[in-house]
Amino acid sequence: MSKTRRIRELLAAPGIIMGGGAHDGLSARIVEQVGYPLCVVTGAGASMCRGYPDIGLVTMPEMVENARYIAEAVSIPVLVDADNGYGNALNAQRTVREFERAGVAGIHIEDQDWPKRCGHMAGKRLIAKDEMAGKLKAALDARHDKDFLIIARCDAMAVNGLDDALERGEAYLEAGADMLFFELRESMDEMRAVVQRFRGRVPLHFNHSPSGQVPRLHVSEIEALGFKTVCFYVHALMAACKVMREVLTEIKTTGNSLATWDRMVGFDEFWEIAGLKSYREAEKKYGL
Secondary structure, three states, rough: OOHHHHHHHHHOOOOOOEEEEEOOOOHHHHHHHOOOOOEEEOOHHHHOOOOOOOOOOOOHHHHHHOOOOHHHHHHHHOEEEOOOOOOOOOOOOOOHHHHHHHHHHHEEEEEEEEOOOOOOOOOOOOOOOHHHHHHHHHHHOOOOOOOOEEEEOOOOOOHHHHHHHHHHHHHHHHHHOOOEEEEOOOHHHHHHHHHHHOOOOEEEEOOOOOOOOOOOOOOHHHHHOOEEEEEOOOOOHHHHHHHHHHHHHHHHHOOOOOOHHHHHOOOHHHHHOOHHHHHHHHHHHHOO
């Protein structure tokens, strides 16, 4: 079964879908190995792993190359943050085709102007509602695989407020978006208003951001509200940053790594995350 067909099946089945966040092939393998049915690729994480904050400095070819490694590393569907489609409607069409060729199951495109910002960062600017609707129509027309998922992300809540976000959601749904993704604020009332407007009409995507700007709800609560997917984009990377800093500081301070071993996976376990055993078996099979 194709990964695009699999994501469609997941969306059609009962229950909420949990997505684990990855920034490279290694983290994607861990997402799959711990049992997530869906891998989501963080744009912020991809930027940070290249040494840049998430302010529009990473290009579309870089994101596509990263997505290709991730899609090849796992058997589960992969959804990728495609920023604002990297330009106008025609740019969005090329973006869709490039990500399709990379083997991912879908992308989300946001209604920010360029240079874009992390959805939970100050200083966001939006394009017009009608321009975004046109971009979505162009993206949908560009698909070769009609199961490839096009998610419309709306960043209007923090910029223009609830009413504009709801109006934009209606326009994006009318344009044909497969899912809606609202970057939310800490207000439960706003969250309920979004769900009340769109629940049952289109699947809703929830970003369980650790920014502190969204309610920190249990997955069961998010499901009860009416969201179909709940995704933890950057949690693993932020945890890894903390442990990397602690381990390197310990070694620099003490001149010895012994005290850090309990915070690391074992050497054999490390290789097996990338499937070394299967490669060894292939070597034997082919007489290498």
